[in-house]
Amino acid sequence: MDFSDVSLVALRVFREVAERGTFTAAATSLGYTQSAVSRQIASIERAAGASLLERRRDGVRLTTAGQVVLRNAARVLDQIDATTRELAGLPAEGGTVRLGWFPSAGAVLLPRAIASLRRSQPAIRVVSREGSTPSLVRALRAGTVDLALLASAPPFRPLDAESPTLELETLIERSLMLAVPTGHPLAAGDSVDVAELRGQRWIAGPAAGEDTLMGVWPGLDERPEIAHTARDWLAKLHLVAAGAGLTTVSASLAGAAPPGVRIIAVHGGPQELRRIVLARLPGRLTDAAAHLADALRTTVP
Structure with missing residues (x-):
């Protein structure tokens, strides 16, 4: 097992596949051919000496080894991106929070929270993206979003079966x-x-x-x-x-x-109850993510 020759390109491709859930979707997102994505995944699996992805008819799922590699790959890529931003004279990544949100959240909840955060913490930069629950859960696992705002319906099952278990906070529960x-x-x-x-x-x-x-x-x-x-x-x-x-x-x-x-x-x-939940990986939030989480809690309608 030797990761010394693994390229940053391979790490980024692996993270994209983990987030998108299929080789095809990752290739489209990155502008690569599917064969190029497959080659990068093969190279990182050779370095790991283990299969990192379980290939299934409906896409891919991380193996236990894949979860370990993804967790560390996300950390490395975030550090590289932060270094690039600092050298370019842009705000440090510590002042940025990445939020995923379910489709209808953009109508009321998201704008209110961002406006509230801008008043209380104007230096924090919020980058957000809309997505389905499965895609945002994968994005959390891949480290491409820090927080995910999700809609949930009974029987309120776990969002996925991966480890570690995602931390879920119910912001509101109301009737449809x-x-x-x-x-x-x-x-x-x-x-x-x-x-x-x-x-x-x-x-x-x-x-x-x-x-x-x-x-x-x-x-x-x-x-x-x-x-x-x-x-x-x-x-x-x-x-x-x-x-x-x-x-x-x-x-x-x-x-x-x-x-x-x-x-x-x-x-x-x-x-017919519906919940709005805030999901994240376990562990300490960055200051920026914690401030955004507070803004979402206080502005939920």
């Missing part, structure tokens, strides 16, 4: 809500019974990597009529405003609803 056009009969009250949702037209989109339709009220005892499909939550809400159908929203999005949309509660069925 319903977005209806203001002119719709269901908009007359503050809530509706779940039975009144039968026969409605829905605006929905598939959850990343799942068959679940995000936007349809869970547990309906009928096959829903999907009038429009959209992944973007703002697009869904504007379609609701246009009278095109109904969609579900987290309570945190209520303040971002455009004119023409009413956000109401649903009762009469199982309680």
Whole structure:
């Protein structure tokens, strides 16, 4: 086992594969061919004297040895990046925090937290990126984000089976809500019974990597009529405003609803809880990450 000849390119490729979950996605992100990615992974596995990735039909998963290499590779690459920034006269990486966030967090929670942090800690630089839960969990493991803001639904299972276990902090837990056009009969009250949702037209989109339709009220005892499909939550809400159908929203999005949309509660069925959680690797946070975490806690709607 000899890592003295392992290149920084190989380390970066390995981290990208670990984060993206497939060789193909890593190649696309880096602008490499898939064969070039495979060669870099082969070189680092030769140096390790062990298989670092378990190849599966749905992508790759880190082996125990891979977790060790990734943890140390992330540390080395962060130090190199910090050195590069310092030599270029840019702010030190210690003043930067990298945040991943679930799609609808960008409508309300993220802007509020960044604005709050800018007022209290103007020297801290926040770099953020939107992503699905699986991709952000991999990014945490790969060390390319420091914190991940995630949405979670029952039964609130662990985010992954890797070690060490991610630390999760529930920022808020509220019931799922319903977005209806203001002119719709269901908009007359503050809530509706779940039975009144039968026969409605829905605006929905598939959850990343799942068959679940995000936007349809869970547990309906009928096959829903999907009038429009959209992944973007703002697009869904504007379609609701246009009278095109109904969609579900987290309570945190209520303040971002455009004119023409009413956000109401649903009762009469199982309680549909949703959590916003802050995830990170165990260990001490940097000062910048700790300040951002505080801003998220205090500004969660």
